[in-house]
Amino acid sequence: MKxxxxxxxxxxxxxTSLLDLTDHMVEISGRAVPKVPALRGRTVxxxxxxxxxxxxxSFETAAKRLSADTMTFNVGTSSVNKGESLRxxxxxxxxxxxxxxxxxxxxxxxxxxxxxxxxxxxxxAGDGWHQHPTQALLDCHTITRSFGCGNDLSGxxxxxxxxxxxxxVARSNIKxxxxxxxxxxxxxxxxxxxxxxIDWPVRTVDALDDVVGDIDVLYLLxxxxxxxxxxxxxxxxxxxxxxxxxxxxxxxxxxxxxxLHAGPxxxxxxxxxxxxxxxxxxxxxxxxxxxxxxMSVLYTVLSGGSVPPTGGAE
Amino acid sequence: MAVDHRAEVLAAxxxxxxxxxxxxxxxxxxxxxxxxVLVGMQRGGVWIAEEIARCISRFEGQVEVPVGSIDVSxxxxxxxxxxxxxxxxxxxxxxxxxxxxxxVDDVLYTGRTVRAALDALLDHGRPRAxxxxxxxxxxxxxxxxxxxxxxxxxxxHLSDEVDAxxxxxxxxxxxxxxxxxxxxxx
Numbered sequence: 001m002k003x004x005x006x007x008x009x010x011x012x013x014x015x016t017s018l019l020d021l022t023d024h025m026v027e028i029s030g031r032a033v034p035k036v037p038a039l040r041g042r043t044v045x046x047x048x049x050x051x052x053x054x055x056x057x058s059f060e061t062a063a064k065r066l067s068a069d070t071m072t073f074n075v076g077t078s079s080v081n082k083g084e085s086l087r088x089x090x091x092x093x094x095x096x097x098x099x100x101x102x103x104x105x106x107x108x109x110x111x112x113x114x115x116x117x118x119x120x121x122x123x124x125a126g127d128g129w130h131q132h133p134t135q136a137l138l139d140c141h142t143i144t145r146s147f148g149c150g151n152d153l154s155g156x157x158x159x160x161x162x163x164x165x166x167x168x169v170a171r172s173n174i175k176x177x178x179x180x181x182x183x184x185x186x187x188x189x190x191x192x193x194x195x196x197x198i199d200w201p202v203r204t205v206d207a208l209d210d211v212v213g214d215i216d217v218l219y220l221l222x223x224x225x226x227x228x229x230x231x232x233x234x235x236x237x238x239x240x241x242x243x244x245x246x247x248x249x250x251x252x253x254x255x256x257x258x259x260l261h262a263g264p265x266x267x268x269x270x271x272x273x274x275x276x277x278x279x280x281x282x283x284x285x286x287x288x289x290x291x292x293x294x295m296s297v298l299y300t301v302l303s304g305g306s307v308p309p310t311g312g313a314e
Numbered sequence: 315m316a317v318d319h320r321a322e323v324l325a326a327x328x329x330x331x332x333x334x335x336x337x338x339x340x341x342x343x344x345x346x347x348x349x350x351v352l353v354g355m356q357r358g359g360v361w362i363a364e365e366i367a368r369c370i371s372r373f374e375g376q377v378e379v380p381v382g383s384i385d386v387s388x389x390x391x392x393x394x395x396x397x398x399x400x401x402x403x404x405x406x407x408x409x410x411x412x413x414x415x416x417x418v419d420d421v422l423y424t425g426r427t428v429r430a431a432l433d434a435l436l437d438h439g440r441p442r443a444x445x446x447x448x449x450x451x452x453x454x455x456x457x458x459x460x461x462x463x464x465x466x467x468x469x470x471h472l473s474d475e476v477d478a479x480x481x482x483x484x485x486x487x488x489x490x491x492x493x494x495x496x497x498x499x500x
Contacts, residue, residue, distance in 0.1 A: 027405075031438070036389065302394065303393045303397070
């Protein structure tokens with residue numbers, strides 16, 4: 001595997017092997033000295049054209065735990081402000097010797113474009129409304145390991161609640177959860193569903209109360225106020241009333257139901273209880289797992305040998 | 315004839331005897347089992363470490379020697395030269411600091427995996443000493459690594475493969491390639 005651009009391009013076998021590899025990375029992350037020499041001498045450049053705290057730091061931590069060197073490109077203080085094009089920026093960084101680019105951009109498809117301009121591996125850390133594959137990977141790991149069900153989510157129902165339309169997290173997760181066998185329910189007002197959802201293997205309902213007591217996983221999406229260019233919901237208050245996780249709804253959740261959120265939290269909008277009070281909350285576990293899942297991705301794209309296995313190298 | 319030649323060098327009973335002797339030697343060398351930890355190298359060494367621990371508790375009475383397993387993929391020197399995929403997750407149930415660790419593997423060959431295992435092990439603590447036990451030493455070392463306990467020394471050709479399991483040890487040689495190789499050398 002040279003790049004990770006979307007969940008769509010993975011086979012189920014590739015997805016589950018990334019999840020299994022994440023188990024190793026969790027073990028490494030739990031050590032007193034959480035560092036292995038696997039990627040010594042490789043350079044990972046994070047190129048973020050959009051704001052991010054957890055994803056960028058998570059990738060950088062992951063790279064460091066594998067002993068890779070890291071470069072951070074900060075668009076605010078870069079030559080992009082002098083008019084340098086995206087392509088020139090990538091080619092300039094490549095010339096310094098980058099083995100993997102971790103890319104976030106507000107336009108869908110930018111990571112894919114970058115693969116044409118460099119020999120390095122490219123990992124999509126979120127492109128527009130399109131994909132956020134490492135988020136899906138860490139979510140799948142968090143959920144399957146919480147349930148202790150191997151890599152199999154068949155017979156389990158995951159509700160993805162909120163702004164599906166603007167959410168790359170939703171697009172990646174719908175695909176990943178269904179690959180593992182889960183049933184996915186989208187809970188959103190029609191205005192926050194993209195037109196293409198009718199082709200997806202999902203069920204939709206338009207009120208959280210319809211499903212809250214029957215689901216195994218409640219996945220809350222962030223209301224993306226920075227992407228709202230039209231009045232898609234009447235008011236945030238009305239959104240919360242219909243789709244927010246209120247204390248009342250939290251009590252209706254199944255005993256062993258999990259609550260996930262990709263962060264950052266909009267407290268008082270999509271979540272109206274303190275996650276610390278939710279026994280099923282895995283929100284901090286998602287962040288912890290995120291580092292290990294990204295180690296798994298970095299190791300996979302950077303360790304792929306070009307020489308076939310020789311065998312007998314005991 | 316393109317037929318692989320598969321020769322049995324140890325039968326199942328021989329494997330059992332060899333490991334029993336290795337178990338005795340480990341206890342003898344360390345004057346008992348106090349502070350002893352067996353760590354099997356994923357994957358082939360794990361069952362051997364467990365078998366040695368069973369032997370020890372059989373003849374030393376009710377003692378339980380802790381057994382762990384270690385995956386060395388992240389420490390290998392051939393990452394990116396060939397696909398290196400980890401086996402099972404490392405599991406070392408005790409603090410190895412101050413203890414004597416016996417690394418256990420099935421076949422000792424180039425010594426590169428043992429080198430990786432030493433680095434991996436030292437990331438888990440500072441053992442008082444590390445010793446190496448293998449079921450088969452097939453030679454062809456590429457690093458200055460020497461086993462402390464050997465079930466059986468088996469001279470092999472570089473192109474041979476060694477298959478070691480509880481049911482026996484076999485050397486598999488590919489006659490066709492071997493013949494072609496000899497011609498090229500002479």
